[in-house]
Amino acid sequence: MDGNAALAALCARWRDIWLLTTTSALLGWDEETMMPAAAADHRGEQLALLAGLQHERLLDDRLAALCEDAGEAGPEALAQVRAVRRAIDRARRLPRALVEEQKRVHAAAQRAWVEARERHTFSVFAPHLTRVVELKRAEARCLSVDGAASWAALLDEYEPGVDARALCATLDALRTELAPLVQRAAGRASSARLRGTFPRERQQVLIDGVARMLGFDMRRGRIDVTTHPFCSTAGTHDVRVAIRYHDQDVREALTSIAHEVGHALYEQGVPAALQGTPAGEPSSLGLHESQSRLWENQVLRGLPFWRHLLPWVARLFPEALEGARLDEVFVAINAVEPGPIRVGADEATYNLHICLRIELEQALISGALAVRELPDAWHEAYHRTLGLVPKDDREGVLQDGHWSAGMFGYFPTYTLGNLYAAQLFEAARAALPGLDDEMAAGRFEALLGWLRVHVHAHASLRSATEIVTAATGEAPGTRAFLAHLRTRLAETGQG
């Protein structure tokens, strides 16, 4: 078949797979925001059916056959073929029975995790986690080239092409740099100035305004409330963010809207012609996270934007913020306050949490650590790295739902996001000399435009590493992030 015809046929077949993906995404969005609780089992059945239908389509030999010819249509076609082959390869390696068993086990493990959290005790969850780890080891054996239960094979699901060994070396180096920075900063600043009473209705006005200001297109998306904030793409022109509010701490809604809108801007920024094609997905989860982190950390926690934000926020919440000074709130939103909980950790401490998680999950997957030993190992690791011990399992091993959902190999994407974000923002700032003034005026068109061109436009036509390198003139690394962090700590009197 002619290359172009094959490419068109390949994309047409992929479109059905993508329609199933976006349908599942809508069902997932609904589950987290709207669905009556009693409908959970039925929703699970719907999602399992859709996953099965996708699996069938990926294993259809005609899809693989089209890959042979489609690659001849040029370099962009090669990227499309690469994305399809990657999906087919994964579907072929994973037996459907394993995938279905995982769905059941993860669903039960999620419920057990919720119950264990309520009872502050790990033992309710432990047998479920044991089974999750067993199946995850089986999955890793299917995916790895040598049949070993390799954590690297799990990482590859989220970060295509990232070398696990190099990544671990980077993380080790980062830990060495960060530990003393956190130690020195801890206790020198407080977030108290941004706590107080923040009525929900006025927070919603604020959040709506911030989302629009950053560039979120409300005609092509929406904002809802949920327990664990997320961003989900339910279709072309349909990107939905869900955030949470804290009545006594306005940082919760502000950081979560900036974070999720960052994800949404990436999804909304994939060129229309690429949407729904195999290479139309954002390039990696780490790069995705870089977009959320950039808007959350570089923009929302930055001094320029607060010049614009503070007068508005103070007018909206006079009870809490009347007379608040710019330097006070800038310190408050950047206060280094090490604690046992990863979510909501400050920028300096955050990546240390990630290093600990990766250390522990690698040991679980390799078999070096048994699930029953996990709470002790957790305490030991936190004490060693952050000098603190969680007061119970809820503050410890039960704090996240990632492992109960089978998300092993996922935590690195958070740190990669932080590193990429700092590097991309540094390059954007160099390319856009008036950026600080624009942010101080609440204008973000230029920054978003730069990200559209240098990141969003590429979708998966290039790897995350290629995109970051081309955009910044430097291979991804820790330099820009550490420079950003040191500057911010110095500016806030914590350096």
Added chain:
Amino acid sequence: MDGNAALAALCARWRDIWLLTTTSALLGWDEETMMPAAAADHRGEQLALLAGLQHERLLDDRLAALCEDAGEAGPEALAQVRAVRRAIDRARRLPRALVEEQKRVHAAAQRAWVEARERHTFSVFAPHLTRVVELKRAEARCLSVDGAASWAALLDEYEPGVDARALCATLDALRTELAPLVQRAAGRASSARLRGTFPRERQQVLIDGVARMLGFDMRRGRIDVTTHPFCSTAGTHDVRVAIRYHDQDVREALTSIAHEVGHALYEQGVPAALQGTPAGEPSSLGLHESQSRLWENQVLRGLPFWRHLLPWVARLFPEALEGARLDEVFVAINAVEPGPIRVGADEATYNLHICLRIELEQALISGALAVRELPDAWHEAYHRTLGLVPKDDREGVLQDGHWSAGMFGYFPTYTLGNLYAAQLFEAARAALPGLDDEMAAGRFEALLGWLRVHVHAHASLRSATEIVTAATGEAPGTRAFLAHLRTRLAETGQG
């Protein structure tokens, strides 16, 4: 294959079809309540894919083969097989190309209808409606036994087994009885006492309370806001109603919540063991409508319930209803006020609208009436029957979206619902001597319990006619409805 094994296999295959049905229902619910407008095209693609997947499954020969053996498992199994065969038969008769073309044409026609309404002019919509009618005639030819473009074949889609000729005779008789009743009542009462200012937040409190009081299980459903009220089943334990509010008229929200909750109680009342099986659907749309009408007309427009409702509503809306007397509001919510619009018409006038629609759509399908002649024919029919003429096409032929959506043969279900509702409520009242007192105390368990046993429990194991006859001891007819209407007109000084 053993009958029971075949039945189990049949139900297992049907379950996937049902999961696709409920998934489509969720997508449809989202489209009407939550979806960003720009996502409409993508949503259409998702729904078309799901419809195609269902079609494939219905045409799978293994499904038909299982019907052969499954029927031997007993009388309930026969009902299951009947439901499957009906669906297969329809899928086989309708070429996929026709179904897909209809989906596209209906989507375009719906958009043209919205635009035509905005511009108050039929000509924008006419070419689209012409195409819809052509395809509907093609569909009728595929479905009818003799290959003629028969309206009866379209009716059968919504009302399995109802004889079109007998139905038309019933409607003619009804029209003859109703026309003089309406003429006599018109202008003798007014709905003004229930108009005024009704702040939205307090209306929501009222609607939430009424829904719970009638028996709607909020753990297994939800209530949202939409343009055209509806009820949708997105899964087991997931029945969603959507209603609308009018800031100046509390009747809008009250009647729409009672109506949609009536549908929802039926869906929530199908026995768990039957849900998701072929015979697990409510028996017909007319019977479905009887449940909505019963709660809307017999209950919510009845004097007993207003004994309970009025003190509460008057407390919630003192601006509008302070000092309102029971007799005043009972008259106001039952005022016969003939007008050009079907939706929101009083109980007496309502079925005359339906008779007119059926007369017109039968002429369109038979070919006796051309689309370009429709506005004139509409005016003539309204003038002849109700003695009034719509002031423009928006008040006339453009008032409903049914025809643009291809829903020909659907209007009779409204009148059948009214007839069945009166007959069922009369029987329930005879069986439950304390019913009026219970309604006056805001208690509906006994009424709901009676409906559960006599209607909901049967799902599609019996036909609507069989269910109504068994529940009331009388074949479906107009007697109970006319008796109910005459009583109510007399009680409100309009008889």
